[in-house]
Amino acid sequence: MKTDFKKTLACYxxxxxxxxxxDVPPLRYMMVDGRGDPNTAQSYADAIAAVYPVAxxxxxxxxxxxxxxYVVMPLEALWSASNMDVFTTERDKSQWNWTLLNMVPDWIEQDMFDTxxxxxxxKRHTSVHVDLRMEVLHEGRCVQTLHIGSYDDEAEVLHRLHHEFIPAAGATMTGRHHEIYLSDPRRVEPSKLRTILRQPIEEAKVVGVDNP
Structure with missing residues (x-):
C-alpha cells in the first residue's frame, strides 16, 4: 500500500x-531557508534542485x-518579511524571507534523512551546498483557502485574509504565511495553478461567566 498524505490529512x-x-497537527518537514525574489534568486533555484532528489x-x-x-508530497513554503505589506500591496519580492518545505512521514528518522x-x-555530482534539515512544524489553528491562478494574483486574496477575514473573526496572525503548491508550474499554465494559502492564527479567548 502506498500512502498519499494529501488524501489522509484534512489540512491538505x-x-x-x-x-x-x-487544525494542523505537528508534521515533519525537510526544510531549507533563504531570502530574495523566488523568480531570480539563485539560492531559491538551488534549494528546489536539492529538495526533490532528497525527497x-x-x-x-x-x-x-x-x-x-508513500507519495512524495508537493513543494511548500513559509514566507515572511519585516513588513507583511510586501506580500499584499508593494509585492517587493526582494524583501521576502522563505523556508522551502517538503513533508516527510513521521516514521523517517534522522539517520535515514542523513543517508x-x-x-x-x-548522484548529483554538485559542489552547490544547501543546508537541508529535518524539523517538526506545529502550526495549530489556521485559516486557509484554495487559490487558482498565478502566484502574482494572490495579493488580493491575501489582503482579504490578513486585513478583513482574520480581524473580523477576532483573531490575530501568528507564525508565517504558508503556501502549498499543488500544481507543477513547469507543466501547468499560470491561470490554472492550484495553491493552498494558509495563515496560522491565535483566536481571542472568551472568558466565561459563571451562572449565579
Missing amino acids: TAKRGTFDFV YALKFLSKNELGRD AVAESMA
Whole structure:
C-alpha cells in the first residue's frame, strides 16, 4: 500500500472562494531557508534542485528498508518579511524571507534523512551546498483557502485574509504565511495553478461567566 498524505490529512484540502478554519497537527518537514525574489534568486533555484532528489531518495529508502511506500508530497513554503505589506500591496519580492518545505512521514528518522542527503549529493555530482534539515512544524489553528491562478494574483486574496477575514473573526496572525503548491508550474499554465494559502492564527479567548 502506498500512502498519499494529501488524501489522509484534512489540512491538505481547501476550497476556492472560502476561508476555512483548520487544525494542523505537528508534521515533519525537510526544510531549507533563504531570502530574495523566488523568480531570480539563485539560492531559491538551488534549494528546489536539492529538495526533490532528497525527497525521492527518502521515499525509496523507506520503501526498500522499511517496506513503507508513500507519495512524495508537493513543494511548500513559509514566507515572511519585516513588513507583511510586501506580500499584499508593494509585492517587493526582494524583501521576502522563505523556508522551502517538503513533508516527510513521521516514521523517517534522522539517520535515514542523513543517508538520503548523502546519496543525493553523490548522484548529483554538485559542489552547490544547501543546508537541508529535518524539523517538526506545529502550526495549530489556521485559516486557509484554495487559490487558482498565478502566484502574482494572490495579493488580493491575501489582503482579504490578513486585513478583513482574520480581524473580523477576532483573531490575530501568528507564525508565517504558508503556501502549498499543488500544481507543477513547469507543466501547468499560470491561470490554472492550484495553491493552498494558509495563515496560522491565535483566536481571542472568551472568558466565561459563571451562572449565579
